[in-house]
Amino acid sequence: MIRAYHPQDLATVLSIWLQGNLDVHPFVPADYWRKNYALTAQLLPQAEVYVAEVHGQVVGFLGLMEELVAGVFVDRAHRGAGLGSALLRQAQERRDRLRLFVYQQNPSALRLYQRHQFAITAAEIEPETGAWAYQMEWKRR
Numbered sequence: 616m617i618r619a620y621h622p623q624d625l626a627t628v629l630s631i632w633l634q635g636n637l638d639v640h641p642f643v644p645a646d647y648w649r650k651n652y653a654l655t656a657q658l659l660p661q662a663e664v665y666v667a668e669v670h671g672q673v674v675g676f677l678g679l680m681e682e683l684v685a686g687v688f689v690d691r692a693h694r695g696a697g698l699g700s701a702l703l704r705q706a707q708e709r710r711d712r713l714r715l716f717v718y719q720q721n722p723s724a725l726r727l728y729q730r731h732q733f734a735i736t737a738a739e740i741e742p743e744t745g746a747w748a749y750q751m752e753w754k755r756r
Contacts, residue, residue: 617705620664620676627673628666628688629656635688642720643744665705667698677702684715687724703731711755719747728753 636648667675675689675698733751741748
């Protein structure tokens with residue numbers, strides 16, 4: 616089930632965010648994510664957030680800021696079960712255009728976005744991490 620975020624989801628969503636970043640971005644120093652935890656905790660409630668629930672437990676989320684998909688995260692135990700796709704479909708139903716950034720070294724996320732018709736529009740080195748990132752965009756047809 617996909618639903619709107621509630622303030623009581625914050626601790627679980629932040630835990631999924633941190634663990635997800637540590638799991639899928641081993642090329643970024645772990646301290647980078649830990650240092651950004653407090654900032655993420657401040658910014659997340661300002662975004663339009665949707666959560667994925669399984670048996671009443673929050674196991675994933677997607678954050679939107681205008682047309683920017685700020686992140687799609689699914690906890691380790693539920694990755695590969697289609698929840699990332701369900702969250703992206705939720706965003707695509709609500710916008711005519713979406714954009715996002717994905718690390719080049721995160722091939723599973725890149726494949727997910729390409730399956731949902733996101734196209735690479737630019738590539739750049741992210742100054743904060745030194746890692747290559749693609750900018751991707753999706754437009755309703």
